[in-house]
Amino acid sequence: MASTCLRRPSAKQLHYLRLREEGAGRRDAARTVGASKQSSYQWDRQQTAKDTAATEDHAVDLPYKQEVITTFAEPSTPATATEPPASATAPVPTAVALEALERAISARYLSLQERERIADLRSHGTSMQDIGRALGRSVGTISREIRRNSHPVLGYQPYGAHRAATAARARPKDSKLAEPGELHDYVKIKLLTHWSPEQISKLLIKEFPDDEQMRVSPETIYQALYFQARGGLKREVKEALRTGRTRRKKHKNPEERTSRFRDPMINISERPAEVQDRAVPGHWEGDLITGAYNQSAIATLVERTTRYVMLVHLPLDHTAESVRDGLIKTMSTLPAHLRGSLTWDQGAEMAKHKAFSIATDMDVYFCDPASPWQRGSNENTNGLLRQYFPKGTDLNAYGPEDLEHVAQELNGRPRKTLDWDTPAERLRDLLIAS
Template sequence: MGRPAGWMTTLTGRPAMRSPGRPPIRRDVERAFWVKIAAGLTSEDAALACGVSGPVGSRWFRERGGMPLIDLAPSSGRYLSFAEREEIALLRAQDVGVREIARRLGRSPSTISRELRRNAATRGGRLDYRAGIAQWKAELMARRPKTAKLVDNDRLRAYVQNRLAGEIRRPDGTAAAGPATPEWTGRNKPRRADRRWATAWSPEQIAHRLPVDFPDDDSMRISHEAIYQALYVQSRGALRRELVACLRTGRALRVPRSRARQRAGGHVTPEVMISERPAEADDRAIPGHWEGDLIIGTDRSAIGTLVERTTRFTMLLHLPRMAGYGVEPRVKNGPALGGYGAEAMRDAIAAQITTLPAQLRRSLTWDRGKELAQHAQLKIDTGLAVYFADPHSPWQRGTNENTNGLLRQYFPKGTDLSRWTADDLQAVAAALNGRPRKTLSWKTPAESLDEHLRSLPRAGVATTG
């Protein structure tokens, strides 16, 4: 004989709930995952730190567009936590009474009684309290899903889509189609390729313009964060995801700010900032202080540049691609086969700078690129102290920036720099070092460096002549 209708409601005091099979991962674990993401960890590392697999973390990050959809603030303690539910399950298995459990947990007896009745497992027609099942049921009952505003409001959705991806027009009113672009594939914008021309308002511009265009219509209001969620989060579906191509960044996922900062300068510590560079480097009175950077070409090709601050003497670094480039698939966290990874840069700089005496190897100022992540080992190998410029401060390496501009006459942007040999680079460097400079009283950098080399006290130093 089957169970009577409504037996579960009578037993638990709540409507019947369909079992999901294996209970999903708890929300507090997911919350911890997003806290790790906000701290700058990758999705795989954040998942492993929270006790779930890397693929699960990658799926969470991808499906939510890099945006946490839950409150990251810790629980207020108003509701029972998973740890408390585990304690309840253990005490209940020991036949401890409801009032004693409540006393030990510092909760009301009615809270414990209601928890044991509502959130217990009901397999076999009887109540069996298990912490994992109870946590799943509590989280399920606490959900308050509601339809996104862009799904319900067709007029608002049309306005947002038009401001994001509307046509741009010429002065005569005709549409400017712009370049032909490939179909969106669900990835970030193509690198160094044409993008679709559109009005391309940012979500923040759209959100703040709505009260201006519709001052008396409260239904035409939405936050910029809601627009981003509609674009990034796969389950929302209010806006076509290909519209992310019209955002400034063109990214299909949000990148946490802390991760972006970490990626840009995780190897830079306060001890190697330009503020710690010796004061003698600033007035250019003493030679031996260098500035360096990369000039980048197509297909991940590059040339390294080193410029001495006092004499403006230039040395170019040949950075050939490593074996396997373009043949073997790229390996995450593997060697940079393009030729300007951290180890390749360390070796190339060491090979060039050690051709000079130690008196001309005082310091090197670089931008914050990770190609110089091996700066500590470079200092050990050569005695050359490395310092990094402040973010977005190219004037702190003005000599090098100016030299790179001169080099672009020989190595234009958008060209393959890997076709040039080391001898070719030496020829270009010699051409630059042979140009008379106004700042050197019309001496050439080669002549100026040669004078300093001849003035060194140590005998037998080779000159540049």
């Protein structure tokens, strides 16, 4: 039960430790005193052990893992009233591999050299604002670094702070969605109603503003789904995600339709500014989504301000005459102040756009060739609709009631661009205001 005898430090070791305290790096200090790499590692570990012993003597709580340590006082040293009891629970730092300490992760993390400079500037009484300016960091970064990684007794020590930050960086823990509960059930229900992970994450804040436990990031939802896919639940993932993918892929622009016509038309460049900046409601974007072998189609309409969706049933074909009649019938259901204009691509199905304009009193503007981004709201909506009407299916199998059901579901989803309101709510507000 006797204490362990430690060998007296050599003059070279004392010189090395003094250089380290002054802010020198491990390699520079070892080179200066003529020590080997192995010796410098050993001296640093010994210094870490001394810091741990000092922590035990002061019985101070640190943000480290807790372990039960049994300590014994020297027989020749009587215990005083201010000393900790002979057996106590003392916090000790988490062991960190040297490779982890020296590995550069990202420029967003403070490096050991930056922490050494922070300690040096603080020893000269430099303010946090000046330290941040000297390091090119925000004052908040410096403040959080000192608050989180300072020793309660010894103050801010760069090497101890670096060890603490490295140990806290990796926090292996189970996903918030791994265990059943209210949050798990909420996410599952919304996924089954085809909500995106981002929609779910934002609506949790609106529906549970005072419950911090009902919070989950979109990335956590994606990772939970992709992890399940690797575990063999590909069917559930395909039902939950709109894309049906079981693994990530890089974003790229899909191939777009290239059929165009050259009849006289109004180019999108002539569209008024009030349409371009979405300041005035009542301006629409439209397109067709086609079925197997382009033998069937559905016309899609999206209001630019509210993102409200309307689907046009085309039971016979998608010729210019059928599209014209379907659009006239659908647009006629809207009040006059919501029939401003229509933006379409240069597809041959709009060859009768003049007749449509006369019947509805709506100007039709045409995008430039191969420029689907000029009607981005409609392109986004068409992508969402493919979850309900997959490519290669016969769209004639869907009747007007089916299209109305899909439109209502899309219009009932919260949208990020609407500050997480739904298109139906925004359109309702317009109708009430008018």
